[in-house]
Amino acid sequence: MSDSPSQDPNDESQQETFISHLIELRERLVKAVAGVIIVFLSLIYWAPQIFNLFSAPLMESLPKGGRMIVTDVTGSFFVPMKVTMLVAFLIALPWVLYQVWQFVAPGLYQHEKKLIMPLVSSSYLLFLCGVAFAYFLVFPTVFHFMAHYNAPLGADMSTDIDKYLSFAMTTFLAFGITFEVPVVVIVLVRFGVVELEKLKQIRPYVIVGAFIVAAVVTPPDVMSQLLLAVPLIALYELGLLLARFVTKQPLGTPAPGENPAD
Structure with missing residues (x-):
């Protein structure tokens, strides 16, 4: 056996x-x-x-x-x-x-x-x-x-x-x-998903996309669409501004001198 x-x-x-x-x-x-x-x-x-x-x-x-x-x-x-x-x-x-x-x-x-x-x-x-x-x-x-x-x-x-x-x-x-757009922009830059310069380059597409999103999710009047599109664009610019002060650090990797157990 x-x-x-x-x-x-x-x-x-x-x-x-x-x-x-x-x-x-x-x-x-x-x-x-x-x-x-x-x-x-x-x-x-x-x-x-x-x-x-x-x-x-x-x-x-x-x-x-x-x-x-x-x-x-x-x-x-x-x-x-x-x-x-x-x-x-x-x-x-x-x-x-x-x-x-x-x-x-x-x-x-x-x-x-x-x-x-x-x-x-x-x-x-x-x-x-x-x-x-x-x-x-x-x-x-x-x-x-x-x-x-x-x-x-x-x-x-x-x-x-x-x-x-x-x-x-x-x-x-x-x-x-x-x-939440500023937070999303900061996270993308912080963890190296997208370069800050790339986010700046796609600014025109973001502006167009903001108005498209506003037209889809708001009532069919110009005022309500502007009330969503304009803050969306402004918050994206705010995210780009704040992302300049962020140091890129890939997610799941230790900082220099940091132990995994920390």
Whole structure:
């Protein structure tokens, strides 16, 4: 009878490490989701007020007597809940990002840790700035234009709350991502994906692309397209300016004199 082959100790160690990573990932996910749920439950009592604040830019632009409508039986309940959940997620996002950081940080070099934390923090703040820009400037401009456009047609502007939610989320996402452009430019230059000079050379294509993107994701009026395209171009230029002060360091490589265990 032949002896069964002995298992490589390195394989056992790798398997144990993989399982421990899965367990830690599960724990981090549970903590992240729990944080969002706790914030949501804390806000759920004020869900109607949160939705009223969320819909204020539209309501203020409607003509006298204008109002929102509900075409779905459960819409008046679930739409405010969805809005409240989205607000809860934005509030709890730092906690979610902290859990992600705690999971990936042990595998990063020290210089990568020093870079990623400012990038993540600035990304979160820039995304909130994009959402605020859309809420306080874009929404009033677009809704005011549409309300006055409907008036000569003799059409009443009564928007379904579910469609308004869909429009608002699309706009928030578009402007939130737009405001991330400086971070994207810095990351591309920092990790050597694209040379800074190359990004400067493609500036005309970026300008054209900005207007194309604005035409696709915004309502069909010139003002709202400009409100997206112009900030996109300005933020790209800001990213080019800040990228000049960035030293190229390929991702996953140690800095000079740095140990992988750091």
